[in-house]
Amino acid sequence: MSKLPGNAGVSVLGDKSLEFYRDPVSFCRQRIEKHRGRVFLSRLLNRPTALVCSVEAMRELLCEKSNQFLKDPTDLMTNMYGDTIVTTNGKQRCLLMQTETCVFCLYSVCERCLKDLSVSGQPQCGYSVYKRLGTELVLGLFLNVRAEEQPELFEEISQLCITHWHGLISAPISVKAPLWSSGFSTALDARDKLMDIIRDKLQNDKQGFVGSLGSLPLPDSGSAAQHLLLFISALIPKALASLLTSFTLALSGKEQEEARRRAREDPDFLHRVLLEVQRLWPPFIGGRRLAEQDSTLAGFLVPKDYGVVYISHCVHRDPEVFQQPDSFLPERWSGRNAGQEHFLCSFGNGPRNCIGPKLTNVFLKEACMYLLKHYDWCLDPLSQDLEYKWLPVSRPANPPTVSFTTTGCDRSDAS
Numbered sequence: 001m002s003k004l005p006g007n008a009g010v011s012v013l014g015d016k017s018l019e020f021y022r023d024p025v026s027f028c029r030q031r032i033e034k035h036r037g038r039v040f041l042s043r044l045l046n047r048p049t050a051l052v053c054s055v056e057a058m059r060e061l062l063c064e065k066s067n068q069f070l071k072d073p074t075d076l077m078t079n080m081y082g083d084t085i086v087t088t089n090g091k092q093r094c095l096l097m098q099t100e101t102c103v104f105c106l107y108s109v110c111e112r113c114l115k116d117l118s119v120s121g122q123p124q125c126g127y128s129v130y131k132r133l134g135t136e137l138v139l140g141l142f143l144n145v146r147a148e149e150q151p152e153l154f155e156e157i158s159q160l161c162i163t164h165w166h167g168l169i170s171a172p173i174s175v176k177a178p179l180w181s182s183g184f185s186t187a188l189d190a191r192d193k194l195m196d197i198i199r200d201k202l203q204n205d206k207q208g209f210v211g212s213l214g215s216l217p218l219p220d221s222g223s224a225a226q227h228l229l230l231f232i233s234a235l236i237p238k239a240l241a242s243l244l245t246s247f248t249l250a251l252s253g254k255e256q257e258e259a260r261r262r263a264r265e266d267p268d269f270l271h272r273v274l275l276e277v278q279r280l281w282p283p284f285i286g287g288r289r290l291a292e293q294d295s296t297l298a299g300f301l302v303p304k305d306y307g308v309v310y311i312s313h314c315v316h317r318d319p320e321v322f323q324q325p326d327s328f329l330p331e332r333w334s335g336r337n338a339g340q341e342h343f344l345c346s347f348g349n350g351p352r353n354c355i356g357p358k359l360t361n362v363f364l365k366e367a368c369m370y371l372l373k374h375y376d377w378c379l380d381p382l383s384q385d386l387e388y389k390w391l392p393v394s395r396p397a398n399p400p401t402v403s404f405t406t407t408g409c410d411r412s413d414a415s
């Protein structure tokens with residue numbers, strides 16, 4: 001059994017968290033090159049941490065050895081969200097998954113948010129439009145709050161979600177002075193207000209998801225509200241907007257006209273496009289586990305109490321599995337990589353993967369199909385800086401502007 005390449009340095013001074021959080025992708029790329037391998041050691045959050053950038057080691061970590069590498073119950077998510085299933089032992093996920101059968105008119109949300117993209121004739125910031133779409137989706141679906149029926153409540157909750165989100169990404173220092181409070185403390189206040197609204201909904205609304213969640217036999221009365229807080233938070237709209245932005249960019253311009261036509265007419269091709277979008281631009285950088293006992297990953301010793309972080313961006317570009325890893329090639333999913341969706345980890349993997357990929361998939365297809373049926377689009381201006389930032393949720397650092405024009409198909413639909 002070999003030692004992990006790299007080193008964890010000394011406590012505190014050897015910590016690389018800042019460098020990692022500034023640009024996790026470059027951090028990993030440099031080390032993959034230096035160590036000539038996709039699993040290596042560093043020090044993150046002041047703990048020796050193995051970074052996993054290969055498909056093989058990701059599968060071992062999240063699937064085969066999921067009972068040896070456990071989620072960390074003490075991370076920042078717990079501060080801001082309380083004990084949700086993301087941080088606790090996962091038993092409640094089975095119960096929550098039963099609530100998936102909700103009737104919700106996705107089309108009308110897409111119609112409301114996307115129908116005016118070409119009206120002004122001016123380039124649009126797709127990312128902002130998609131974030132609004134994602135927010136309408138989660139508030140409608142999980143809380144029965146629809147923007148068109150209760151605009152004031154909708155705006156109030158959206159604002160609280162944004163403030164709460166800023167707490168997640170600010171320093172966890174809770175300070176309140178008469179004329180000033182830290183971002184973290186303001187975020188905790190927003191969380192309390194959101195929890196009041198959620199508890200009220202759980203008690204009084206018997207319809208839809210919130211209604212069925214209210215009647216689930218969860219272990220204590222608080223846990224349904226904690227789960228809902230996670231579901232309606234800005235995290236999911238941002239992840240949806242990230243994927244829709246990457247989709248828009250991947251299929252933009254004259255040169256992708258044929259790909260747009262195929263995606264519009266062939267649902268299997270659209271499916272392959274979306275797999276390729278999540279492979280190249282996963283919304284979340286990855287996930288973290290702690291070694292419960294001495295164990296191994298890709299043949300390297302990982303001692304008890306080490307952290308392990310999988311980096312989806314790098315796993316998805318592992319050349320052992322994905323040839324021409326940096327190229328956008330939807331056809332790979334009907335060729336060499338057919339049936340290998342389980343080698344992706346944009347939604348995690350194994351027993352503690354995300355519970356939302358099916359819902360996300362239905363939603364994304366609806367939104368993408370709406371765009372494809374109604375619009376052609378291209379970057380405007382054509383030359384823009386499309387460099388991605390990867391944390392906290394991936395997207396081009398400067399959200400690009402895009403011109404949408406009505407397609408021939410849309411005109412014939414309308415007539």
Ligand code: HEM
Binds near residue numbers: 071086087348353360
């Ligand atoms: C684009 C959309 C989404 C992305 C990219 C995404 C991504 C992820 C990832 C990567 C994880 C695993 C983290 C880890 O390994 O530690 C995860 C877990 C989770 N996600 Fe999602 N998610 C999305 C949408 C959703 C939705 C719509 C829901 C709610 C229905 C949801 C609920 C959860 C929950 C509850 C967990 C924790 C599961 C557990 O720990 O057992 N996610 N998600």
